[in-house]
Amino acid sequence: xxxxxxxxxxxxxxxxxxxxxxxxxxxxxxxxxxxxxxxxxxxxxxxxxxxxxxxxxxxxxxxxxxxxxxxxxxxxxxxxxxxxxxxxxxxxxxxxxxxxxxxxxxxxxxxxxxxxxxxxxxxxxxxxxxxxxxxxxxxxxxxxxxxxxxxxxxxxxxxxxxxxxxxxxxxxxxxxxxxxxxxxxxxxxxxxxxxxxxxxxxxxxxxxxxxxxxxxxxxxxxxxxxxxxxxxxxxxxxxxxxxxxxxxxxxxxxxxxxxx
Amino acid sequence: xxxxxxxxxxxxxxxxxxxxxxxxxxxxxxxxxxxxxxxxxxxxxxxxxxxxxxxxxxxxxxxxxxxxxxxxxxxxxxxxxxxxxxxxxxxxxxxxxxxxxxxxxxxxxxxxxxxxxxxxxxxxxxxxxxxxxxxxxxxxxxxxxxxxxxxxxxxxxxxxxxxxxxxxxxxxxxxxxxxxxxxxxxxxxxxxxxxxxxxxxxxxxxxxxxxxxxxxxxxxxxxxxxxxxxxxxxxxxxxxxxxxxxxxxxxxxxx
Numbered sequence: 001x002x003x004x005x006x007x008x009x010x011x012x013x014x015x016x017x018x019x020x021x022x023x024x025x026x027x028x029x030x031x032x033x034x035x036x037x038x039x040x041x042x043x044x045x046x047x048x049x050x051x052x053x054x055x056x057x058x059x060x061x062x063x064x065x066x067x068x069x070x071x072x073x074x075x076x077x078x079x080x081x082x083x084x085x086x087x088x089x090x091x092x093x094x095x096x097x098x099x100x101x102x103x104x105x106x107x108x109x110x111x112x113x114x115x116x117x118x119x120x121x122x123x124x125x126x127x128x129x130x131x132x133x134x135x136x137x138x139x140x141x142x143x144x145x146x147x148x149x150x151x152x153x154x155x156x157x158x159x160x161x162x163x164x165x166x167x168x169x170x171x172x173x174x175x176x177x178x179x180x181x182x183x184x185x186x187x188x189x190x191x192x193x194x195x196x197x198x199x200x201x202x203x204x205x206x207x208x209x210x211x212x213x214x215x216x217x218x219x220x221x222x223x224x225x226x227x228x229x230x231x232x233x234x235x236x237x238x239x240x241x242x243x244x245x246x247x248x249x250x251x252x253x254x255x256x257x258x259x260x
Numbered sequence: 261x262x263x264x265x266x267x268x269x270x271x272x273x274x275x276x277x278x279x280x281x282x283x284x285x286x287x288x289x290x291x292x293x294x295x296x297x298x299x300x301x302x303x304x305x306x307x308x309x310x311x312x313x314x315x316x317x318x319x320x321x322x323x324x325x326x327x328x329x330x331x332x333x334x335x336x337x338x339x340x341x342x343x344x345x346x347x348x349x350x351x352x353x354x355x356x357x358x359x360x361x362x363x364x365x366x367x368x369x370x371x372x373x374x375x376x377x378x379x380x381x382x383x384x385x386x387x388x389x390x391x392x393x394x395x396x397x398x399x400x401x402x403x404x405x406x407x408x409x410x411x412x413x414x415x416x417x418x419x420x421x422x423x424x425x426x427x428x429x430x431x432x433x434x435x436x437x438x439x440x441x442x443x444x445x446x447x448x449x450x451x452x453x454x455x456x457x458x459x460x461x462x463x464x465x466x467x468x469x470x471x472x473x474x475x476x477x478x479x480x481x482x483x484x485x486x487x488x489x490x491x492x493x494x495x496x497x498x499x500x501x502x503x504x505x506x507x508x509x510x511x512x513x514x515x
Contacts, residue, residue: 125359125360126363126364128319128324128358129356129358130364132322132324132351132354133375133430134348134376134379135375135376135379
């Protein structure tokens with residue numbers, strides 16, 4: 001009996017959190033179009049997020065490109081289809097692996113950072129101090145950060161994809177003596193707008209989810225240092241789960257769109 | 261040398277008044293019909309045990325916490341009925357010194373002091389330079405040399421003084437102090453008390469001080485209110501209250 005009530009209480013908490021996050025999201029959209037616009041802080045956040053994540057995204061993208069090519073090469077060779085390697089890597093990186101891996105890395109790097117930063121500002125009363133000084137902390141802290149992640153994640157995805165493709169080219173160049181021009185010609189020949197546009201739109205939603213969840217967890221952080229830790233941790237867990245859900249919806253929607 | 265100012269409340273204008281303030285968190289009734297008046301130029305100390313609702317009460321005063329019922333009148337305006345814009349304008353007349361200083365740790369001391377000016381620069385003359393205002397506020401607390409430091413590079417006492425400078429920069433008419441000496445050593449605490457007195461004399465501000473530090477209360481209070489069980493249990497000067505025979509009141513002044 002206690003097991004059932006435990007599950008019931010977990011479901012209730014989860015649904016309550018979804019409701020609160022929805023309200024938070026609605027408030028974000030409402031405040032985004034209201035004056036004053038904190039443009040300077042938005043640019044500062046863009047720079048900070050891009051700068052802090054660039055190396056990590058670059059390394060991850062490079063390794064993914066490298067490993068994907070190394071792992072797939074023997075199978076393609078077996079079927080005599082190794083010439084399809086650039087197309088295969090290009091499509092899989094740009095359509096799925098690039099946006100997803102970059103978003104997951106950024107959820108860990110940026111999402112947890114936002115959760116911890118806002119959480120710590122909440123427990124040390126910095127958010128209250130901001131409110132008392134006449135500044136709307138939601139606009140200054142939340143809107144700027146969510147907008148920054150929404151615009152920076154797609155940019156980081158593009159950079160990650162490019163570096164990933166370069167990693168894949170290096171393997172092909174070393175193992176198959178393929179030139180840079182030939183490799184990238186094949187990549188771009190196989191790519192269509194239908195591969196690039198949905199992936200880019202999806203990346204914007206990934207960025208929005210990372211920013212919103214990170215800010216939501218931090219802004220309503222529990223008391224004390226334990227609360228800050230929980231905010232950072234749950235920001236990553238919840239965002240990662242949300243990224244997979246968004247990915248599923250995006251792929252499903254794109255599929256329906258192409259069928260039409 | 262800590263001196264005590266002599267103000268006669270009866271002759272002064274009321275700048276802040278609370279009538280029948282109630283606030284509960286679930287089943288915990290923190291404030292029960294709490295009443296209080298702050299007169300112009302007065303230093304009023306609210307004393308109470310930890311968890312007695314002092315901080316909740318002071319946060320209700322600036323709209324950080326919504327009261328369940330009651331009237332909170334700040335300079336003759338009921339803050340419970342104000343819209344956000346009107347509340348923000350009124351807040352520029354109220355300085356708030358937070359218990360833990362609450363300095364923005366990603367900003368320098370200068371940026372911390374400039375932050376409140378972003379929204380309220382219209383309070384000053386057009387040709388007034390921000391740098392002049394920042395330096396003047398820092399000079400008031402004796403920390404002009406720390407202008408480009410980060411909060412993490414300052415000691416606890418220095419952080420409290422910078423927070424006080426940030427509170428002063430908008431030249432508020434009322435200053436709310438939430439445990440101004442908590443977490444400080446006795447010497448630094450004394451320095452903060454002297455600073456508070458100097459500011460009160462220089463700008464003729466009205467101050468509401470929340471504390472459980474008896475030494476601080478003795479040094480700075482013109483009048484005191486004891487917050488016990490969510491109500492204003494006793495009221496009077498330090499001398500009257502410390503001479504009280506009521507066991508609940510006496511408990512505060514035992515050393």
